[in-house]
Amino acid sequence: MDTNLKVNLIVGFLSFISPIVVFYLDRFFRYKDLKKNEKIEKEILTFRERDSEQKTDKEFIFSLPNLKLEVYKNCHKNWDTGITLNMIKGNEDLIWFLRFCWLSLARFYPENYFSKKGHNTYIDEYIIERTNYHYSMLEAGDTQKNGTIAKVRLGGAIANDLDKLIVDLVEQILSFDDPRKNNWFEKWNSR
Structure with a gap:
């Protein structure tokens, strides 16, 4: 052929x-x-x-506002000193507590629900992303970025973002007919 x-x-x-x-x-x-x-x-x-x-899981969720109150009391000891490094330390403590809360609530979802990399990686990347965002916002306003107080403001902004993330997660986890749900939000937001 x-x-x-x-x-x-x-x-x-x-x-x-x-x-x-x-x-x-x-x-x-x-x-x-x-x-x-x-x-x-x-x-x-x-x-x-x-x-x-599971009842114990719901009880844990309803205990979070009281835990947050205790963490805020401890953070206030650092914030009230007026020393920038102590104030930053107070913000770090609050951010790590809010990270713990979010991770505890995230276990109600499968590990790859928020990210293929897992819950820990997701929340850590979220914190980094919010840090970069708020830092760029501080740089945009010349008067705000001057001085070390900008780092204190940065920590507070990150903590507020994590707080909102936790509220959204609790809103999804708790059932609509739970009578304690509104009370949870009131206590959580009262600081």
Whole structure:
């Protein structure tokens, strides 16, 4: 057989077979992705139903405002000194407490719910992103970035963002018919 004829036969065969193979591969992977997505959705629903119904978990959620109050009292000892380094330390303590609260609440969700990298990585990247954002906002206003007090303001802004994130998470976790839900928000926001 002539080499050109062999090449033409192979090319013709491949051009006939390749759309069929691509069709079935696409069908296979779409079906696989569909099943995977259904499994993830089912896992999310069962995970939340199982964990959010446990009484001890709800009691922990309702204890968070009291814990926050105690942390604020300790942070105020640093803030009230008027020494910048102590004030920054107070902000750091508050930020780490709010990080702990968020991570504790995030366990009501599967590990890859917020990010494929996990809850710890998600919240750490969020804190870094908010730090960069608020620092750029402080740099934008010349009068605010002067002096060491800008770092104190930066910590307060990050803590406010984390606080809002926690409120949003609790709002999703607690059921609508829980009579203590409104009380939780009042106590949490009272500081």
